[in-house]
Amino acid sequence: MKEEGRLLAIPSGVDDFREIREGGYYFVDKSELVSDIVNDRSKVFLFTRPRRFGKSLNLSMIDAFFNLEYKGNKWFDGLKVNSHPEVEEHRNAYPVIRLCMKDLVADDVEGFNGRLKLMLKSVYRGFKYLRDSDLVDEDLRREYFSAGDLSDMQMERSVISLCQMLEQYHGVKPIVLIDEYDNPVNNAFNRDFYAGVMGSLRRFYSLTLKGNPHMSFAVVTGVMQIAKESIFSGLNNLRVDNVFSKKFDERYGFTEPEVKDLCSYYGHPEKFEEAKEWYDGYRFGNADIYNPWSLLTYICNDFEPGT
Template sequence: MNQPARKKYPIGMQSFSTMWKENYLYIDKTEYIYRMTHSDSKYMFLSRPRRFGKSLLVDTLHAYFEGKKELFEGLAIEKLETEWVQYPVLHFDFSTAKNLNKEELESELSFKLAKYEEVYGRKEGDERPNQRLQGLIERAYRQTGKEVVVLIDEYDAPLLDVMHEEKDLPVLRNVMRNFYSPLKALGAYLHFVFLTGITKFSQLSIFSELNNIQNISMLQEYAAICGITEEEIRRQMDAGLEAFAQKLSITKEEMLEKLKANYDGYHFTWPSPDIYNPYSLMNAFSETRIASYWFGIGTPTYLIEMLRKFGMSPAQLGGEMRAEASDFDAPTERLTGIVPLLYQSGYFTIKNGNLLFGSYTLGIPNREVRIGLMKSLIPYYLTPNTQATSAAVITMAECLYDNDMEGALQAMRTFLSTVPYADNTDYEGHYQQVLYIIFSLLGMYTDIEVRTPRGRVDVVMRTPAALYLIEVKMDKSADVAMQQIDLTQYPERFALCGVPIVKVGINFDSRQRTISDWKIMK
């Protein structure tokens, strides 16, 4: 049944009861809640990217465990649950504990514990966070006669921004390990424990000691527990989809294709339905506009630092990579590569999987993430002046959509001539990466070092009107670059692409750090 058009779209909404009371659209995930709470495990962990609905899921669990049956009227769980038992719930949200030092983090823990100590009391002598948490669980159990539910949202938030630091990470990790330590010893007092996060820190006691915690992040039965599927859009957002399409003067199917290209493509296991980014989707429906919403709220500092640490190039980032099943379970603080972190953070997703060998192909999920990632690399490869980059990219995009490569290269030369000097730019590979970033920002299909039977093409870019085969040289000439394309007969490899092939030879001047000359042949 379609949701009424008058439903408000929940932009960043995390309160399940508020959504119910104030008539917000709620994508029904309560069948998953029933499945979780009636499974064999009472300790569970879920990893999903930021702004993917983890906090709303935790808050919905909170309402469920408090027995608020009236909030679930008309939802799937209403027909599944028959008991609606009320349990004491301890709900900790650590999204408020980011960018804190040791003393500030301990103060934040104290503040969160004090909230529940007002209800269940505090034993004299309980000073450390672990003592206070243990005391809370024991008293809540004795006072209510019910086992306790512990919900911990974004358990890893205090550690994410320091995961690349050897000094601060161990200190903060020990604080959090101390806090979580009672959860193992108090199993007899606990009914259900659920944690969410982005990454897995193995040296926190929650993973190193709670060996019975079930990680449901990649289980097929929970593939769509967060995010929105196309079936859910068609069934629960059909009226909004119709209004969106009318606003843009296109059909519903055309509208869905636009949404799919920009916000779809996530898979958290394999096989899996396509999952849309819920934050971007709700914003787009609310504003009836396609824009960068999820990426626009900021790229985490830790991601850029880790990209630099592992030396991942833009082209590597934009391509596809292989990973084994064990890679996804790698401890964050012991990573030997960045692919698991890119996956957990939502910048990579599973594109394909081989269940027989337990291997996966990963890559960027959609256009919003691809362009956002390339924009985040501009300060490191081009210039901190992102406004100048944006202006240049718009000019180049206009030229390419008019099939004017000459004008696009002229705009690129003008732009690059304004970029300040940077180290490590005196080799051809740097300029390949620069072209890759710029063309990717245009929203075009771009790849570098594309293999052919007779060699490799430096850069391949496809626009709606043409396929460009680009050879890059430094301190030589465009004629030399063009000669290499002719000699190796690259066009044979792309003869069936369906659009005209255009050969482009570009020469960069290492002293002026921009394009010196180019040659274009159709």
């Protein structure tokens, strides 16, 4: 593919699917992750991979496919997911709640809870059309769209309450996407407020994901697989996919054929062996995988390894 006779740009550091598809960037097609999710039919997916393996980009892609806000987009034209007709009824058919836990770092429990509440208030502002709708429960509207701060209990119930309001308004249960779910845990580890942060997250994730009757499904990403008893206590509907799992093994990171295509597209097919020597070495399930960030940096630097 070329755009107006020019090579597509290398998407190094770009983790927004819409930006890649609209901005003239090369896209390594991972869109069959969407059909995998639809056909698996699990209620909650947890994908854990090392950093810089495309977790945020894939979550952005999932949002772009399912979110009714983007109905009529052309972002998936020519991609592999279109060979799966069973997903068509799900295309841009759901409201989507998207949370990113990356910036929820603090020096005590109060600071963490305060940052989480501010993030949740920001998420609610994205659905302010619910505030004045007679289709939505009046008490919930008053409780969550008021100008005041959220209480701890409101914080813990905020996503399930938003799911309920969105289901009432749209007549369909929303999808919940949570990126970097474990980042607050990593920040608090070995610090004296660790137990407090874990307690807040355990209650928040449990109410959001465990038996939420107003949610279609959820996709959660992170680096670590934290012990289920520690943070997802009682969550029996969790589909964990980690570096040892086989079903989604090629959906994160670049496979060998994808690396060969990249080298050829940017004019240096002979560089594949060098790329293999420097950047191969990961094994997810049954797949040999290359780190996307390292490989794209290598190409950006005119195929100079180690820079």
